[in-house]
Amino acid sequence: MRALRKIYDVFTKVERYCLFAIFFFATVAVVVNVIGRKFFGFSFNWLEELNRYILIICTFIGSAIATTQGLHPRMDMVVSLFKGRKNTIFEIVSAIVLTVFLVIMTFYAFKQLGTMMMFGAMTATLGVPVFVFFAFIPIGFCGMTVRSLVHLILLFVKLKNPGTSAELTAEEERS
Numbered sequence: 001m002r003a004l005r006k007i008y009d010v011f012t013k014v015e016r017y018c019l020f021a022i023f024f025f026a027t028v029a030v031v032v033n034v035i036g037r038k039f040f041g042f043s044f045n046w047l048e049e050l051n052r053y054i055l056i057i058c059t060f061i062g063s064a065i066a067t068t069q070g071l072h073p074r075m076d077m078v079v080s081l082f083k084g085r086k087n088t089i090f091e092i093v094s095a096i097v098l099t100v101f102l103v104i105m106t107f108y109a110f111k112q113l114g115t116m117m118m119f120g121a122m123t124a125t126l127g128v129p130v131f132v133f134f135a136f137i138p139i140g141f142c143g144m145t146v147r148s149l150v151h152l153i154l155l156f157v158k159l160k161n162p163g164t165s166a167e168l169t170a171e172e173e174r175s
Helices: 002-040 045-069 084-119 130-134 136-160
Strands: none
Touching: 002 045, 002 136, 045 130, 045 136, 084 130, 084 136, 130 136
């Protein structure tokens, strides 16, 4: 179980660093575009388009990270009514529902990506195939699905060994 948590934490760190780098690039690109427009009277149209696609990338990578921290909206009122083993059982049911939903969404995201690849649409100013950027949608759903599955495994371990934690990462990771 310790190896699973270690791999999981490495995966989380890689995602966070990638998200930071992409978001940092988008911020610098916006600043460059504003300076170019204000002081030199021109802007890079391709940067504006790239930033729109970067928002898609950040949304779906960020969603996977949010799954780790339990930040997605969820109905946990029923779960919080119970304590101990019953609480864990309801958490497992909730996690199963989420995991099934994410598997379905991942399937349809890949299906949609395949359709986009068939059409071969290109971005307006970048000249890059649109599917390159939209590939991050199924990637994000895959990340959420993997994280949900790991959480489910940890909940089953918690059910077997009530003293163990089903938390996905250390508390300092949440800040």
